[in-house]
Amino acid sequence: xxGVALAATLVLVIAVFWVDRDxxxxxxxxxxxxxxxxxxxxxxxxxxxxxxxxxxxxxxxAPSAGxxxxxxxxxxxxxxxxxxxxxxxxxxxQVYARVPLPETRTQVSKIPVWSMPDDVTAGMLDAxxxxxxxxxxxxxxxxxxxxxxxxxxxxxxxxxxxxxVAAREAAAYRAGCVCTFAAxxxxxxxxxDQLAHRGGVRSxxxxxxVRQLDRTEFRPPLPEEEGTVEADPSxxxxxxxxxxxxxxxxxxxxxxxxxxxxxxxxxxxxxxxLPAVLPSEEPVAVPSxxxxxxxxxxxxxSSxxSSxxSxx
Numbered sequence: 265x266x267g268v269a270l271a272a273t274l275v276l277v278i279a280v281f282w283v284d285r286d287x288x289x290x291x292x293x294x295x296x297x298x299x300x301x302x303x304x305x306x307x308x309x310x311x312x313x314x315x316x317x318x319x320x321x322x323x324x325x326a327p328s329a330g331x332x333x334x335x336x337x338x339x340x341x342x343x344x345x346x347x348x349x350x351x352x353x354x355x356x357x358q359v360y361a362r363v364p365l366p367e368t369r370t371q372v373s374k375i376p377v378w379s380m381p382d383d384v385t386a387g388m389l390d391a392x393x394x395x396x397x398x399x400x401x402x403x404x405x406x407x408x409x410x411x412x413x414x415x416x417x418x419x420x421x422x423x424x425x426x427x428x429v430a431a432r433e434a435a436a437y438r439a440g441c442v443c444t445f446a447a448x449x450x451x452x453x454x455x456x457d458q459l460a461h462r463g464g465v466r467s468x469x470x471x472x473x474v475r476q477l478d479r480t481e482f483r484p485p486l487p488e489e490e491g492t493v494e495a496d497p498s499x500x501x502x503x504x505x506x507x508x509x510x511x512x513x514x515x516x517x518x519x520x521x522x523x524x525x526x527x528x529x530x531x532x533x534x535x536x537x538l539p540a541v542l543p544s545e546e547p548v549a550v551p552s553x554x555x556x557x558x559x560x561x562x563x564x565x566s567s568x569x570s571s572x573x574s575x576x
Contacts (some may be wrong), residue, residue, distance in 0.1 A: 333449070333480075344388070348381060358385050365432060
């Protein structure tokens with residue numbers, strides 16, 4: 265019995281060793297790296313930290329660095345045709361787009377890219393189809409409300425406002441709007457440094473800790489954001505007919521948790537869409553799903569953090 269117990273213990277130790285051996289150093293199952301601006305952080309502070317990260321990456325006295333993933337934020341929204349020149353010198357993996365409507369916090373679409381600008385344009389057309397479906401769903405919910413009480417009227421106004429926003433977004437995407445504002449790229453230190461100094465580029469935030477894009481959440485600042493990024497005031501999705509309507513401050517933008525649209529590239533056939541973060545419009549806002557985790561968490565957080573409190 266003693267021999268059997270010792271043998272079982274030895275097998276367990278070996279199994280644990282091999283499981284740990286298959287994971288990169290510092291990486292645990294379920295870890296997600298977050299790159300970008302954090303709720304409660306000033307955009308100016310994030311931009312300063314990004315410049316510091318670039319300085320460390322290109323320091324001639326530092327060990328030579330290979331190709332690195334980086335989050336590129338643009339100074340203003342750009343049309344698909346302009347991206348190739350803006351991001352020249354680096355390999356582009358995905359682009360972030362948003363229809364900038366006045367007084368409205370529209371949702372962000374993540375578009376995978378293999379060739380530009382064709383994949384970006386195709387991704388916008390896919391995003392337009394998603395918005396068409398959202399418009400139809402909102403109108404259906406509005407028509408399903410038969411009562412005339414105060415709660416029903418508020419819900420009806422919420423759904424109809426959201427339907428109008430979705431219709432405007434769909435029309436803008438179909439027209440190839442000036443809507444892209446960020447990208448995830450990969451390149452060497454010299455290429456990223458040239459990109460950071462290019463006109464129209466607001467910041468390049470290198471992320472050497474990123475190893476898998478599907479386990480990374482990118483949160484680029486919007487071109488118009490200059491103050492402090494606010495935390496999400498609501499933990500509720502679209503209100504149901506029996507729930508109250510939230511009327512808080514617009515939530516922070518999502519990134520990879522936003523609408524995932526597909527392109528026509530063969531590598532992306534059969535892709536799966538992620539849940540969309542819903543738009544909001546005054547006077548009654550449609551709250552979004554919660555997204556209040558700090559940026560640059562997970563394995564391999566380095567110094568010079570985007571968040572002054574905890575790592576990058």
